[in-house]
Amino acid sequence: MDQIPSTAGPLTVADLGRTLVHEHVLTAHEGVRFQWPHLVDRDAELAAAVKQVTAAQAHGVTAMCDPAVLDLARDAAFSLAVTEATGLPIVMATGVYGQHYTFLPHYFQTREIDALVDCFVHDLEVGIQGTEVRAAFLKCAADEPGMTDDVEKVHRAVAQASLRTGAPVMAHSHPVSRTGLESMRIFTEEGVDPAKVLIAHTGDTDDLDYIEELLATGCTIGMDRYGLDIYLPEPQRNATVIALCERGHSGRMVIGQDHCATIDWFPADVVKAMAPNWSFTHIFETVFPALVDGGVTEQQLEDMIGANVRRWLAA
């Protein structure tokens, strides 16, 4: 794809510039919001997203991929509002996160895989939720429960939609369970070019043997949860990125924070206590200087938020 759809219209690959590859303007459960709308303060959510995006723009960020999909309250109108307020293009996704990383909704459990593929292709070719914003990439997730029947169905549907449209794929992973390798096995069985695949959250481990095994499959890896020390403390995240750069893999990594400007999974004070440094700008303020101290070059860092993201998106 040389034209990347976004909330600001199609972008040429060169337009992307400094791109945050994995952040969320809003993370919530759509079912809760649909049933109890009185819980939702949309103005506060929009203000939180605009604040984070504006701060990122001050660090030269010119685009952002937001892998919100089913189960994460993906909302094209909300993303469009963020773009209208900030000018930042948001590159949106289609796919399924999975309920507890285990189940599909009954709707898709009781239908053939094509029901999923057709929904994904609709978003990629027609637009998301009645807007003109098309999805630019596909998203699925495998976590601790591993490749359950429903998770495998989503993976195969994502692969088949990628084959039909050429769209790249991002797979949420749980490195401790080595799910990145399982995801790659299925994508490869379905015939997806590994260059089209980004295995997100690989930076949640410092197991270099696992990471090397994953890199050998041909995918790009996401060192994309900076600020979430609960999964892996930052010094270990940095040491891993530094070691991989030393081994010549700087061209295979993308970097980010998986920050959610709003997340309803926990009460707000719990989020603040759990991840006090989590933001759209933490990598620029704290991580990049530490990586440079560790021997990573400025050019390698630029590639990890620029050229490497573009190569995956345009593969």
Ligand SMILES: [Zn+2]
């Ligand atoms: Zn995420």
